[in-house]
Amino acid sequence: MAATKRKASAVDASKPLTNGAEVPPLKRRASSRKASTTAATVNPDINSKILDAPDATRASPDSDVNEDIIPGLLKQENGARSESPLSDAPAVVEPPKKKSRGRAKKADTAKDVHEAEEVVSAVVDAASKGKPAPAKKSRAKKVKQEDTDGALTAETEVKPAPAKKAKMKADDERADPEADGDEEADEEEVKEALSRPPPVNSDYLPLPWKGRLGYACLNTYLRQSNPPVFSSRTCRIQSILEHRHPLQDESQPEHPIKNKPDRSKPADVELGKRYMEAICIANVKDVAKMVRWNDRYNIKFFRLSSEMFPFASHPEYGYRLAPFAADALAEAGKVIAKLGHRVTTHPGQFTQLGSPRKSVIDNAIRDLEYHDELLSLLKLPEQQNKDAVMILHMGGIFDGKEDAIQRFRENYVKLSQSVKNRLVLENDDVCYSVHDLLPVCEELNIPMVLDYHHHNIIFDASQIREGTKDIMDLYPRIKATWERKGITQKMHYSEPTPAAITGRQRRKHNPRVATLPPCAQDMDLMIEAKDKEQAVFELMKTFKLPGYDTFNDILPYTRNDDNKVALAAMNKKKKKDADEPEPDLVPDDEVGMGGPEGRVYWPPGMEEWLRPKKREVKKKAEPEGGKANEKMKKELAELYAAKEAEKKAGANGVVKEEDDEDSDLEATPATKKAKAAMKKKEHAAKVKAVAKAEADEAKRMAKEAAKAEKDAANGEKVAKAPPAGSKAQSRKPRVKQEVVEAAVPTPSPSEDDASELELNDEEEDAPPTPALKRRSTGSRKTTGRQAKSKKVSYAEEDGDESMAEA
Structure with a gap:
């Protein structure tokens, strides 16, 4: 079978390339020894990125898996300087560069590179104007050479290289045949190309x-x-x-x-x-x-x-x-x-x-x-x-x-x-x-x-x-x-x-x-x-x-030739004790071989398909009426802040009724509306609780009266009921009233209010109110919540009269 032909080159080989002129010789790049600013080093005391990992800096100069970390490190040509034991070839021409003992710093490296660039720039300017290079920039400097064992051994005179050669040398060191990213090129290189x-x-x-x-x-x-x-x-x-x-x-x-x-x-x-x-x-x-x-x-x-x-x-x-x-x-x-x-x-x-x-x-x-x-x-x-x-x-x-x-x-x-x-x-x-x-x-x-x-x-x-x-x-x-x-x-x-x-x-x-x-x-x-x-x-x-x-195309983010999914399913089954059959494990010889369908080819640029898909964190969708909710939250926050300020001022005895009125005048309509609604709700809850307590007490007293009549009919001695409004009668319903008071949602009083409402021995003789007073035992005093209940009661006299009538 004859060899397949492809379309001939657009350039005719029989014709001269440059209108009869000779082909200009290609200018070759000079040998390079100057260390790149990102020079590779496998010394762990200098380079902390040397790890035992897929993306680690390699210990050997032959590296095909390391280019994506630091481009241009391990494919340097012409004796490029490195910490590798095989990299101590000498420099021939090198811009002035300071040497320092110990660990190098990034700032020093950048400074050295900047100085070298200044030298090259000065030589370029001088050459373009036909003048000698400035003495300050081009004078010879002493640069110490370092042997492979790190000992400083000699001093040699190193003069700046010609501009173009020095520049090409630095460019050669940074280039990496398999690095990511594009190389930058200056105007001179582009024109030549x-x-x-x-x-x-x-x-x-x-x-x-x-x-x-x-x-x-x-x-x-x-x-x-x-x-x-x-x-x-x-x-x-x-x-x-x-x-x-x-x-x-x-x-x-x-x-x-x-x-x-x-x-x-x-x-x-x-x-x-x-x-x-x-x-x-x-x-x-x-x-x-x-x-x-x-x-x-x-x-x-x-x-x-x-x-x-x-x-x-x-x-x-x-x-x-x-x-x-x-x-x-x-x-x-x-x-x-x-x-x-x-x-x-x-x-x-x-x-x-x-x-x-x-x-x-x-x-x-x-x-x-x-x-x-x-x-x-x-x-x-x-x-x-x-x-x-x-x-x-x-x-x-x-x-x-x-x-x-x-x-x-x-x-x-x-x-x-x-x-x-x-x-x-x-x-x-x-x-x-x-x-x-x-x-x-x-x-x-x-x-x-x-x-x-x-x-x-x-x-x-x-x-x-x-x-x-x-x-x-x-x-x-x-x-x-x-x-x-x-x-x-x-x-x-x-x-x-x-x-x-x-x-x-x-x-x-x-x-x-x-x-x-x-x-x-x-x-x-x-x-x-x-x-x-x-x-x-x-x-x-x-x-x-x-x-x-x-071979066939791989499935994105899916591998059917390893046991990761199967092992995860087995662990899940053990936890749940399910009766499902165990998944089949891939034999060790077949792990990574592409499976029975040979799915090992990934399309250009789709290397990420080889790995599981990264977890995507989706933002929660804003609920309907989100703006309204935000407005309501803001109003409630303002209301809470106002209440806290009111409590703090009240504890210091500063707040008065007219102050409250002034603060209400300054409040927003929404705040006023919220306050009124809360007060109305609190008042209704208290009235309902008091009414329920009165009804329960009336039922209890009716049962006692019925029992007394029954006992009298049986010839038993019946104790006289205490007169209405007396101490004994007023104290009977207090146990149940305590529960009622606890159920009423009332704001906590300040310390001053609580101290004024505490009961003492003298208060025991005062006419009791079922919805307010608690029985005092010994030296025990009424708590702030109970005292506040007394203060906000709305049915003191009516309660006494109703109980007396009952």
Whole structure:
């Protein structure tokens, strides 16, 4: 079947690009050493964000899961400065910057950056006017260099860089291929980018596709599974040191609060090693699960994370893998070998063999040895073991590209044969083009990885045009570098974001790619994109590549391949003791695998569908008549405040009747109406209570009279009823009257009113009123509420007369 053709480029390759003029050479960016204002640091004493979490700052330079926290941290090129033990490459040109011992402060960093910007600005202004730079801004300053161990060792003269070079250097450090957000560009960069000739792309598509597609390090779907599956768990060095102390209760599992390491107990190095080894083994075990997941959806190429073994290449805390991880890696290797997959690694950007500093070279060699041991312990079959390569960039330019390449040659000879067998070089998007690396690879017998995206940013404009058409002429030479060692060739492919204009902006990777490059049909192609496996799925869907029918779209916020919902239902059943059948649990091997329908593809931009939907707190709807209720509340509040003021003033003996009248005059109509209604209600309640008490008393006395007549008829002695109005008669109904008084809602009197109404021995002789008086026992006095009842009674005389008549 013939290869499918796509529409040819709009640019005719046979015509000159600039009206007969030669293509201007692309201005390359300078090597960079200046630390960014958001420079990455894995020192826990400086960066408190280093945690063992999915969004934690990584301990290893190779980070594909950390870009969303601090953009531009872990993809720095050309020896960018960091606290990593592999990041002590020296600066060549650097704006003046103050150094201080101890923990850096944000304010100091901002001040240093501002000073550097002033230096660059002064040089730009002077250059544009044809004048020498101001002496105050451009004079040489002494800057102390810091070795990897933190000791201040020497002082060197550092002069300000040329304006453009210094600016490009700072821009390069901030760029991150997979960071969120857009890079800003100044006017000069935009003008340069707009004058760039359009790319000349090939119209060849490698269809039907027979090769292997792959992605790097992290699976977005598995990372959001329950439990999560990923191979880049890490920790802080401080956590390792803390776990050298035993737990507070060694018989119980560790808990971050209830049962954590007890620093008061003596430290044991073995405990710290065991803590680190547990993290590493968990990472290795998840590799096998990720490979099985890839195989189900026809992805047979995978880049292993360099963070599987945190700090393994650290100069002080580093360790070998063989003693504790050999068996776990061998088990993962069996799965890889059985399924016929290819795995590779990509040491971080700080691993540079062209640096002029010995400490950087030592750290780089140690890091390469770590990656080689990781791949060797997988114990893969011969060809798969050969194909398990380590991709490396040449690194920074330092004091010159030729000198850096020469140092690379010298240091490459020092590597072990095992590392040499795995090492391959990749063209980058900052310094080294294909034309720079291909002669070195041919000379040293090193395979070369072609990265199409990098090539379109950094290329030799005097020999080649931007795009995929001209680079195809170099395919035979690139392929020969692989065939000489018997290694299966691989290439890298990614695309810039649609809004990218300048070179710095174009370095950022698009979350997914739209097409395939014009490579061989059986190529091993690594798709470098933020959406990882979803970018591979996108290509499968677009071109109906093998495996496109194995996956389906996910259901928003729903996962049918884990046991979270089932376990919640089981717990609910235990609480309610329901007779419903228990839900079926997903077997451990099938957790996170997409379920029987293969629902693992999420549409572009819909990554949030992988997680449960966030709970939305809805505001309560305002009830009908809400404004009226608010008005009523306001009026009642005013009434309450007025009453409280009245009570307070009355307690001081200030309020008089005329004062009340004045306050009523000042009150609002609604307040007056409310007061009148309350008084009317209180009066009606009191009158009703008194009437009921009188009726009850009349009934009681009638019953007593009837009983007396009956007793007299039976010949019994009947006691004379006391005369009306006497003490004895007036005291009889008081027990029931107390209940009546308590039921009457009356306002509490002030202390003065209560004291005036208290009963004493002399008051016992006064004519009693049933609705007011209570029997006095001993020295007990009437309470304020009872006294107030006496004061507000409305039927004193009438009550006595009615009882006398009864």
